[in-house]
């Protein structure tokens with residue numbers, strides 16, 4: 046029996062990841078990521094990357110973009126692989142953030158059809174951890190040792206797209222680690238310019 050498109054896509058995503066990250070990421074972490082949905086989760090319920098594997102495609106694009114911004118602008122990091130680590134894992138919080146829900150037919154009375162919602166994603170309310178950048182840091186910190194710069198970049202990658210109370214924290218993070226700003230920039234380029 047031949048492989049399904051999903052299996053082929055999954056295998057090619059794992060291959061892409063391994064090719065780019067294997068010098069820094071041991072097999073045990075790749076296996077953990079694989080078992081916990083990193084290569085199959087979507088990046089959102091209905092916006093960018095709302096399809097199987099969307100999270101990985103977005104993460105890979107951010108890693109690549111941050112790597113290119115680093116080269117083009119002479120950015121200096123605490124360790125050279127940081128742009129790949131930060132880009133690849135900034136949205137690790139999304140690995141378990143969504144559930145796949147089957148299509149649902151909504152009827153009015155006995156027979157009149159309103160809407161077939163189709164298979165779709167919904168927010169998973171039953172996660173162990175909540176949050177976004179902070180959750181990504183928590184997930185990643187249990188897998189590998191991070192520099193403080195990587196922690197700041199992942200924690201504040203949403204830039205000012207956060208609660209107003211966090212704006213001064215974000216500004217302080219940018220002053221301490223200017224690569225926080227570049228991380229946000231790479232995330233925006235991937236999702237809003239390249240649409241990945």
Ligand SMILES: [Fe+2]
Pocket residue numbers: 135136177202203
């Ligand atoms: Fe994010």
Ligand SMILES: [Fe+2]
Pocket residue numbers: 103107135136232236
């Ligand atoms: Fe992102």
